[in-house]
Amino acid sequence: MYIRCEQELLAAGLGIATRALPVRTTMPVLENIYMEARDGAIHIICTDLQKGIQTQVEADVEEEGTILMPGRIFYEVVRKLPKGEVEIRTDSSRAEIHCQTSRTTLSCMEASEYPSLPDVVSSLPIILRQEEFKEMIRQTAFAASLDESRPILTGVLLEITGNQLRLVALDGFRLAMCQCQMGEDYGSLAAVVPASSLGEIGKILTGGDAKVQLTLTGTHLLADMGETRFVARLLEGEFIKYTQILPSEWQTRAKVECAAFAAAIDRASTLAREGRNNLIRLSMSQGNMTLYADSDYGKVEENIPVELEGKDLEIAFNARYMGDVLKNVSQEAMYLCFNTNVSPCVIRPVEGEGFLFLVLPVRIYA
Numbered sequence: 509m510y511i512r513c514e515q516e517l518l519a520a521g522l523g524i525a526t527r528a529l530p531v532r533t534t535m536p537v538l539e540n541i542y543m544e545a546r547d548g549a550i551h552i553i554c555t556d557l558q559k560g561i562q563t564q565v566e567a568d569v570e571e572e573g574t575i576l577m578p579g580r581i582f583y584e585v586v587r588k589l590p591k592g593e594v595e596i597r598t599d600s601s602r603a604e605i606h607c608q609t610s611r612t613t614l615s616c617m618e619a620s621e622y623p624s625l626p627d628v629v630s631s632l633p634i635i636l637r638q639e640e641f642k643e644m645i646r647q648t649a650f651a652a653s654l655d656e657s658r659p660i661l662t663g664v665l666l667e668i669t670g671n672q673l674r675l676v677a678l679d680g681f682r683l684a685m686c687q688c689q690m691g692e693d694y695g696s697l698a699a700v701v702p703a704s705s706l707g708e709i710g711k712i713l714t715g716g717d718a719k720v721q722l723t724l725t726g727t728h729l730l731a732d733m734g735e736t737r738f739v740a741r742l743l744e745g746e747f748i749k750y751t752q753i754l755p756s757e758w759q760t761r762a763k764v765e766c767a768a769f770a771a772a773i774d775r776a777s778t779l780a781r782e783g784r785n786n787l788i789r790l791s792m793s794q795g796n797m798t799l800y801a802d803s804d805y806g807k808v809e810e811n812i813p814v815e816l817e818g819k820d821l822e823i824a825f826n827a828r829y830m831g832d833v834l835k836n837v838s839q840e841a842m843y844l845c846f847n848t849n850v851s852p853c854v855i856r857p858v859e860g861e862g863f864l865f866l867v868l869p870v871r872i873y874a
Contacts, residue, residue, distance in 0.1 A: 509543075509545045509573030509596070509597070510545075510569075510570040510571035510597050511567045511568065512567060512593055513593070513594055514566075515589045515591050515593070515607055516591060517566060518565050519589075521552050521563050521564070522541065522552060522582070522586055522587070524736055525552040525553065525563050526541065526554055526580065527561060528554040528560050528561040529554050530556035537576070537617075537621055538557065539579050541553070541554055541577045541578075541579045542576055542619055542622045543619075545567065545569045545571070545572050546572045547569070548566065548568075548569055549567055550569075551564045555623060557623065557741075558705070558741045559738065559740045560739045561708075561712075561738050561739075562737045562739075573598065574618075574619035575616050575618070576617040576619050577603060578614060578616070581614065582614060585605060585614070589605075589608075590608050592608050593607065595607070600616075600617075601615060602614070602615060625739050626728055626739060628725055628739055630723040630725070632694060633723045633732070634722040635690075635719055635720075636673070636688075636690065636722065637717065637719060638714050638715065638720045639713070639717075641713060641720055641722075642710050642713040642715070643686075643838075644675050644686040644687075645664075645706050645710035647836045647837075648676065648685065649677060649703045649707045650677075650835075650836060651677040651682050651865075652678075653679035653680065654679070660743055660748075661678065661748070662702060663700035663702050663703055664676065664702075664703050665698065665699075666697075666724075666729070667697070668698070670694070670695070671692060671694070672690070673687060673688050673690055674687040677703060681867070682829045682833070682865065682866060682868065683750060683864075683865065685750070685864040685865070686862065687861065687862065688862070697724055700742060700747050701729050701740055701742060701743070702740060702741075702743060705738075705741075709731050712736060712738065714733075718733070726742075727742055728742060729742060754854070755851065755852065755854055758818065758847060758854070759821075759846060760792065760818040760821045760846040761843055762792055762814040762815065762817075763816075763843055765840065767840075768812045769834060770831075770834035772810035772812050773788065776788050776799045776827065777827040777828070779805060779806060780801035781827060782803035782804065782805055785870065786827045786828055787801065787824055787826065788800070788826075789822065789823070790824070793820045794816050795814065796813060796814060797811070797812050797816075799811075799812075801827065821846055821849060823846060823849040823853070824869055824870045824871075825853070825867055825869055826870060829868075833867060837855075837865075839857055839858070842858060843856045849869060851869070852866045852867060853867045854866050
């Protein structure tokens with residue numbers, strides 16, 4: 509193989525593909541980057557068998573071929589090269605990389621034993637704006653569980669009903685849900701995608717008017733972003749019937765400014781996280797919400813204005829769970845909906861139904 513390409517383009521392509529390199533594996537071949545030079549481009553593939561990424565980089569291909577390059581080392585070498593044209597020559601066991609005054613030789617391998625990415629095909633792929641799907645992932649994936657003893661909760665439910673797409677994640681202490689309307693009726697589909705894979709897709713997605721095509725089979729999700737394709741193996745099992753845990757009414761509702769509430773939670777968290785249970789207490793009465801936190805180092809009190817409907821209420825939360833929600837809300841204001849001080853808080857937008865968050869309280873009140 510003999511190719512020439514721009515350092516910045518190659519580094520960017522490798523940066524995308526290597527997101528699928530395994531952290532640890534019993535299959536040494538997966539620690540490599542598969543590269544194929546043909547048709548005026550370098551086609552790059554990485555996989556850990558649970559997810560796989562294929563992308564391409566424009567190049568002058570003087571001699572076509574395939575090769576396996578040592579994954580993270582090759583990426584680091586290319587990333588640190590000076591800007592300019594990179595020249596790569598390979599044979600079956602060695603690659604020479606030249607860029608200006610830099611010359612590096614790496615050991616490489618033949619590509620014949622590298623696993624192929626699964627074919628994921630559908631007659632009706634789901635088309636979304638990348639920017640919109642990226643935002644939906646940001647607002648939900650953080651709430652998935654990290655506990656591998658309940659594997660299904662480490663995923664995000666991707667649910668399609670007609671022209672509505674919904675993402676749902678929960679971990680037993682909080683729930684995050686986001687939805688959008690699509691331009692076409694796609695019937696009824698549901699799949700549970702590993703939150704780690706969905707998070708990586710979110711990092712690759714761009715903004716603007718660029719589109720992403722989602723294709724679902726019984727075992728895989730394909731996110732096709734044009735030059736980059738991401739394949740993720742789906743989780744097996746039935747997702748929790750989340751609609752059964754969403755309260756249908758409220759006894760107390762507070763309208764708060766998101767920025768003011770987030771800043772107050774952040775300041776109170778400074779002391780709360782030094783306590784034994786990372787606790788923040790909220791006391792709501794007409795026109796005001798007071799936040800309390802204390803530890804062995806002292807205590808803090810924050811007051812913010814609210815528009816309160818219904819009964820006065822005192823309730824407590826884990827500061828991290830409430831803070832995580834607020835990091836992922838971009839609206840100016842939102843509603844906090846409550847029933848009792850031992851039932852979940854439901855967070856909704858003031859207008860529309862674009863998102864919903866549910867956070868369980870800490871039981872300290874009788």
